[in-house]
Amino acid sequence: MKAVAVFPAxxxxxxxxxxxxxIESPTQVKVRVxxxxxxxxDREIISFEYGTPPAGSDYLIIGHESxxxxxxxxEKVANxxxxxxxxxxxxxxxxxxxxxxxxxGRQDFCYTGDFTxxxxxxxxxxxxxxxxxxxxYVNVVPRELRDVAVLVEPLTIAEKSLAQLxxxxxxxxxxxxxHRNAVVLGAGPVGLLGAMALRIAGFEVTVYSRSNQHAExxxxxxxxxxxxxxxxxxxxxxxAQAVGAIDVVYEAVGASGLAxxxxxxxxxxxxxxxxxxPGRKGPIEVDTDYIMxxxxxxxxVILGSVNAPPESFQAAIGDxxxxxxxxxxxxxxxxxARFPMDQATKPLAPGAGGIxxxxxxxx
Ligand code: BGC
Ligand code: ZN
Numbered sequence: 412m413k414a415v416a417v418f419p420a421x422x423x424x425x426x427x428x429x430x431x432x433x434i435e436s437p438t439q440v441k442v443r444v445x446x447x448x449x450x451x452x453d454r455e456i457i458s459f460e461y462g463t464p465p466a467g468s469d470y471l472i473i474g475h476e477s478x479x480x481x482x483x484x485x486e487k488v489a490n491x492x493x494x495x496x497x498x499x500x501x502x503x504x505x506x507x508x509x510x511x512x513x514x515x516g517r518q519d520f521c522y523t524g525d526f527t528x529x530x531x532x533x534x535x536x537x538x539x540x541x542x543x544x545x546x547x548y549v550n551v552v553p554r555e556l557r558d559v560a561v562l563v564e565p566l567t568i569a570e571k572s573l574a575q576l577x578x579x580x581x582x583x584x585x586x587x588x589x590h591r592n593a594v595v596l597g598a599g600p601v602g603l604l605g606a607m608a609l610r611i612a613g614f615e616v617t618v619y620s621r622s623n624q625h626a627e628x629x630x631x632x633x634x635x636x637x638x639x640x641x642x643x644x645x646x647x648x649x650x651a652q653a654v655g656a657i658d659v660v661y662e663a664v665g666a667s668g669l670a671x672x673x674x675x676x677x678x679x680x681x682x683x684x685x686x687x688x689p690g691r692k693g694p695i696e697v698d699t700d701y702i703m704x705x706x707x708x709x710x711x712v713i714l715g716s717v718n719a720p721p722e723s724f725q726a727a728i729g730d731x732x733x734x735x736x737x738x739x740x741x742x743x744x745x746x747x748a749r750f751p752m753d754q755a756t757k758p759l760a761p762g763a764g765g766i767x768x769x770x771x772x773x774x
Contacts, residue, residue, distance in 0.1 A: 414539035415755045415770070416470040417457055424457050426753050429472060429535075432543040437487035440549050442497060444772040446561040446749075447538045448476035449758050450600070451665070451688075452531060457759050460690070463533050474538030474770070475501045475530035476564040478552070488546045496552040498563040498728070499544050502718045503527045503534060516547070519571065519718035528718075538755060538770060550724040556731055559742050561769050562604060566727040567719035569605035569661065572684045573612060574723060576659060579682055579712050590658040590680070594619055594650070596673060597664035598628040598639070600745055600767040601686060605661045607734050607742075610635050614659065619650050619673075621664075623764075627744070634741040635734075642669070651676035658682070665689045671697045677711050685715045 414429040434441050453473055456462030464471040481495045491497055504513035505525035512520035530536020552560045580587035591614045595606045598620035606616045616637035622628055625641050632639035640650045647669070651657065656678030662670050665687025674683055675698070705711065719727075734742050747765030750757055758768030 412540040413752055414472045414535075415474070415752055416472045417459070417462060418470045419459050419462065419464065420469060422459055424473075424756055425470075426755070427470065429539060431541050434483060434485050434543055436545075437485040438546050439485045439543050440481055440488055440491050440497070440546055441483040441541060441543045442479035442499070442549075443482050443541055444474075444477055444479045444537050444539060445496075445774065446478040447474040447536075447770045447772055448561045448565065448600075449474075449755075449768050449770065450476060450565065454759050454761075455690075456531065457756065462531055465527075465533050465535060468535075471530070472535035472537075472539050473530050474536035475528065476561060477537035477542075478557075478560045478563070479537070479542065481549075482541070485546075490546060491549050491551055496554060496557060496560060497549045498552055498560060498724060499529065499537065499542065500548045500550070500719070500721060500724055501529050501531070501564065503529070503548070517720055519720050538752065538772065540772060547721070550721060550728060552728050553732065556728070556735065559731060559735065559746065560728075562600070562742070562745060562767065563724060563727045563731060564719075565600045565767070566604040566608065566731060567723040568601050568663075568686050568716070569608040570723035570726040570730065571719040572605070572661060572686060572716045573608060574726070575714060575716050576682055576684065579714065580680075583680060587658065587680070590656075590678075591615060592654060592657055592678070593617070593659040593661060594654055594657050594673065595637075596620070596660065596662045596666075596669060597687070598622055598632070599663060602661070602663035603628070603631055603745060603766065605663055605686075606632065606637050607635050607738070608730055609659070609661065610637060611730055611733050617650070617654050619645075619647075631741045631744055634738045647672040647676065656681075660684065662687055668695050668697075671695075671702065674702055674713065675705065677705070677709065679709045681709065681711050683711065683713045685713070686717075
């Protein structure tokens with residue numbers, strides 16, 4: 412079968428022929444891949460900055476944001492059947508008995524670092540025609556989300572972050588109620604989907620972003636009842652002035668300088684959530700005394716969040732349905748363009764533009 416793979420040693424990305432997988436245990440599901448979304452992680456992998464092939468393979472099949480259709484199930488599979496639309500989770504547990512996170516099915520919190528990730532770390536991904544997977548990593552999606560369900564995985568980043576936020580704010584006897592002023596940094600897919608999730612969760616949302624597509628992004632942000640502020644025309648101070656006390660920052664840009672400028676404006680008991688993975692661009696000047704002083708005097712929390720457990724996939728599927736009820740045009744406009752597999756590197760090229768580009772593997 413066809414697959415898109417990166418060969419790190421040869422520094423090549425190619426459409427390859429890869430053996431079609433077969434169901435090998437009664438708890439496995441075989442799926443036909445329909446859509447695969449591409450993101451910054453894929454861009455890093457095809458630039459050979461990130462990503463590791465499986466042991467014994469000189470290539471890694473890329474793709475971790477997917478939508479598939481079940482074609483076959485092992486006899487013990489109970490929660491998915493042929494014809495179901497499904498989204499697969501990304502991370503698989505490490506093998507160590509002492510890793511309580513992985514042993515509890517929460518490899519998103521793996522202690523050892525020996526987890527694997529589909530399409531990223533030591534496990535082939537989804538940019539291929541067929542995939543076989545254990546049932547526990549398969550999440551069924553309603554048919555009516557067919558066109559947009561490839562957005563589930565990038566939305567899980569926000570869903571896990573929101574679950575973390577709820578856990579953190581549980582420290583306040585009122586669970587943070589009455590303080591729902593959120594700022595989203597970045598208007599890429601992770602930022603815009605995060606803004607939608609925050610809106611559904613009852614937050615006032617301001618999206619602060621640098622972009623060359625302000626009009627388009629402003630439309631999407633306005634449609635969800637949020638405010639858009641352009642970083643080119645408004646300084647961080649001006650943005651913070653307009654927002655007032657910030658209760659939550661959801662960072663989705665991977666630009667550390669901007670993030671640390673915004674930390675200074677976090678309000679009392681505020682939570683700053685990092686989701687971006689910045690490239691190493693060298694040291695910058697940050698007023699650490701000011702930040703440390705404020706974090707202490709304001710009971711603030713700065714937290715990082717990566718990957719997502721099955722419950723965040725369930726939350727994402729539910730929320731995506733809610734977004735489609737409320738803002739169908741805005742959700743559709745998050746998907747910029749679709750490309751066939753033999754043009755998979757096009758949307759991954761530097762400066763490709765758009766919000767979410769999708770590879771159509773089959774229809
Ligand atoms: C994926 C996560 C993954 C992370 C780090 C992200 O693009 O969405 O599932 O854990 O990259 O590899
Ligand atoms: Zn991704």
